[in-house]
Amino acid sequence: MSYLAAENRYDQIPYRRTGRSGLKLPAVSLGLxxxxxxxxxxxxxxxILRRAFDLGVTHFDLANNYGPPYxxxxxxxxxxxxxxxxxxxxxxxxxxxxxxxxxxGPYGEWGSRKYLLASLDQSLARxxxxxxxxxxxxxxxxxxxxxxxxxxxxxxxxSGKALYAGISSYSPERTAEAAAILREMGTPLxxxxxxxxxxxxxxxGGLLDTLEQEGVGCIAFSPLAQGMLTDKYLHGIPEGSxxxxxxxxSPDLLTEQTLKHVRTLNEMAEERGQTLAQMAIxxxxxxxxxxxxxxxxxxxxxxxxxxxxxxxxxxxxEELAAIDRDAVEAGINLWAASSAH
Numbered sequence: 587m588s589y590l591a592a593e594n595r596y597d598q599i600p601y602r603r604t605g606r607s608g609l610k611l612p613a614v615s616l617g618l619x620x621x622x623x624x625x626x627x628x629x630x631x632x633x634i635l636r637r638a639f640d641l642g643v644t645h646f647d648l649a650n651n652y653g654p655p656y657x658x659x660x661x662x663x664x665x666x667x668x669x670x671x672x673x674x675x676x677x678x679x680x681x682x683x684x685x686x687x688x689x690x691g692p693y694g695e696w697g698s699r700k701y702l703l704a705s706l707d708q709s710l711a712r713x714x715x716x717x718x719x720x721x722x723x724x725x726x727x728x729x730x731x732x733x734x735x736x737x738x739x740x741x742x743x744x745s746g747k748a749l750y751a752g753i754s755s756y757s758p759e760r761t762a763e764a765a766a767i768l769r770e771m772g773t774p775l776x777x778x779x780x781x782x783x784x785x786x787x788x789x790x791g792g793l794l795d796t797l798e799q800e801g802v803g804c805i806a807f808s809p810l811a812q813g814m815l816t817d818k819y820l821h822g823i824p825e826g827s828x829x830x831x832x833x834x835x836s837p838d839l840l841t842e843q844t845l846k847h848v849r850t851l852n853e854m855a856e857e858r859g860q861t862l863a864q865m866a867i868x869x870x871x872x873x874x875x876x877x878x879x880x881x882x883x884x885x886x887x888x889x890x891x892x893x894x895x896x897x898x899x900x901x902x903x904e905e906l907a908a909i910d911r912d913a914v915e916a917g918i919n920l921w922a923a924s925s926a927h
Contacts, residue, residue: 589670591639598642599896602877604803607776609719609750611679611878613871614893615645617807621884622662623653630885632666637886639674641893647779647805647880648713649683649724650705656688660712668714675715682709683754683779685724697727697735706742721748722779723764725924726756736767743773750776754807755924758792765800775802777877781921782806782870783815784851784913785844788925794875803877806870810881810892811918814840815866820849839918847912854908860898867895869909 601610616638622631635646652659660682671678684705687695694701706721721742723735739751751773753764765775778797780789786808797804810816819840848862855865870879883889901909 589636591636591674592641595640595642599893601644602874604777604877605797606801607750607774607803609679609776609803611645611803611805612643613878613896613899614643614867615647615679615805615878615880616643616889617647617880617882618659618663619647619649619652619807620882622648622659623655624658624662625654626884628662628665631662632670633886634883634889635663635666636670637889638883639671639678641890643893644677645679645681645878647681647807648709649686649722650688650709651686657708657712660709664713664715679719680713680715681720681722681752682706682713682718683722683724683752684709685722685727685754697723697725697730697738699734699738699741702735702738703741706747710747717746718748720750720752720776722752722754723756724754725921726753726760726927728927732760732763733767736764736771740768740771740773752777752779754779755781755921757925757927758796760925760927761793761796761802762800765802775800777803777805779805779807779880780925781808781919782876783809783811783918784866784869784909785811785814785847785916786919787913787915788919788922793925794873798875804875805878805880806876807880809867809870809879810863811866811916812920814844814848814916814918815851816863817852817861819845820852839916844916847914847916850912851909854905854912858898858905860895861891863892864895864898867892868899869901869913871895871899872901872906 600613602613603610648660684702742748768775782789852862855862867879881892
């Protein structure tokens with residue numbers, strides 16, 4: 587049956603301006619990092635994407651190597667796009683990235699012009715679209731001149747293959763440099779995508795100030811700390827969870843000390859009438875400099891629960907102070923190496 591989007595889709599959630607640009611993003615965006623590879627049924631993926639758009643989520647975020655296998659999230663999205671979303675292309679913000687390992691040999695990762703532009707062409711072919719709205723440098727490359735990496739993003743925009751340029755997991759210093767280089771080229775830096783959650787607060791140490799100064803938006807990924815900020819691990823490691831499969835969440839990180847903090851945060855969420863996941867997402871959005879929280883979803887129910895965060899985004903000063911006592915670093919920033927330069 588052909589898909590018709592819900593007529594009231596734009597009455598569901600708030601949209602926020604991305605830095606000083608003209609682009610608004612939904613306060614919650616959907617990332618296809620997990621759950622959209624060939625290991626998941628296509629019909630489940632389709633149901634999540636349709637429901638997300640029906641609820642006002644206009645931004646779908648991908649990367650070249652999302653899967654498994656690499657490339658399959660873009661291919662699967664491309665098929666669903668062709669069958670369901672093509673009539674709505676101008677209502678969607680699609681993003682993809684290049685920077686991590688994608689294909690063998692010296693031109694299959696990092697930040698060279700050769701890799702970034704070849705990867706973008708491959709991504710467009712897999713998704714079956716003429717352009718993406720945002721193309722990101724997925725990580726800082728310490729061995730490639732930043733002028734070359736930013737020059738590739740500038741070229742992507744000038745060639746019409748991307749509308750905006752973005753970076754991910756860059757330090758405050760490199761972010762300011764990247765913004766200056768792009769500004770000189772006439773292609774402003776639109777957005778930065780860092781990891782950020784109550785258990786991973788590195789962006790508070792200068793990056794948010796830099797983004798505000800530069801007029802750059804911020805989309806926070808992994809606001810649920812790879813699943814730690816849900817009720818999933820309150821009583822141990824359940825079978826089939828990311829931690830049980832050691833997928834982007836090592837069981838070693840689930841120490842009793844960290845879980846004690848998580849349980850206390852869970853109690854605070856209950857007092858607010860929210861699930862822990864909802865409070866965690868709302869907390870990342872408490873600062874207006876954060877444009878959007880980027881979530882994943884393995885089911886429609888999980889998607890709906892996460893979007894429920896938007897029903898209560900207000901925190902009292904007392905609540906924030908109480909959360910601060912337990913929102914402590916948990917050693918889960920897997921992307922720290924990129925922002926260390």
